Amino acid sequence: MTTADPRTDLCRALQDARESVLWKLDGLTERDVRRPLTPTGTNLLGLVKHLAGVELLYLGWVFDRHCAEPVPWFRPDLGPAGLEPNSDLWATAEESRAYIVDTYRMAWRHADATVAALPLDAVGRVPWWPGQAGAAGLHRVLVHMIAETERHADHADIVRELLDGSVGHRPGAERLPAGDEQWWAQCRDRVAAAAEQC
Incomplete structure (x- = not known):
């Protein structure tokens, strides 16, 4: 559904993506939300932590609107050299799920x-965007933030499927063909057979 107001449409799209990311944590243990399930360490809670920092960066720091609440892993003033690589993509044992989710929601606000x-x-x-010394309008940055959040929502969808087979955009909106376990196994077998013929 669209409105006559682009700001309303952009904000709705961003919020929808945010909620999809958080939904992927529902019903999982602390271990499972932290488990790295790809060779590069992708994990659900790390995606949420990363997105909290990205929101504070693009929709705060970029517009010289700094957050009053300190977030230890968010230090744009230090630049990449001041942080451990990928430190925003995983949660330490001291960083609880509740803390990271609350920080993400604070970043939304x-x-x-x-x-x-x-x-x-x-x-x-x-500064890291090419052209015109990195100048970017809020409209463009919002579109970028939606794309970034949706991209990581897709990562979260795959990680969650690897954990327990759950898929979809949100409860009741899986956006996949209706099929039971046997149907999906046959589908996967057809895809694998086609790949082997190449």
């Missing part, structure tokens, strides 16, 4: 306040 306070053509500075 901060980001939403930025979007509410500025016109869509407000210009921020994204």
Whole structure:
């Protein structure tokens, strides 16, 4: 559903993606939300932690709107050399699920306040973006943030499927063909057979 107001549509799309990411944690143990299930260590809680920092960065720091609440892993002032590589993509034993989820929700509030306070053509500075010294309008940054969140929602969907077979965008909206376990096994076998013929 779209409205006549692009800001409302953009905010709705971002919120929908945010909620999809958090839904992937539901019903899992502390171990499972932290388990790395890819060779690069992708895990559900790390994706949430990363997205909290990304929201604070793109919809805060880029527009010179700094968050009053300290977030230990969010230090754009240090630059990449000041942080351990990938430190925002996994949770330490001391960082609880509740803490990371609460931090993500706090980042939403901060980001939403930025979007509410500025016109869509407000210009921020994204130094690592090429062209015009990294100048970027809020509209463009919001589109980027939606794409970033959806990208990681897709990662979360795959990680969750690897954990317990759960799939979908949200409860009741799996967006997949209806099929039982046998149907999906046959589907997978057909895909594998086609790959072997190449």
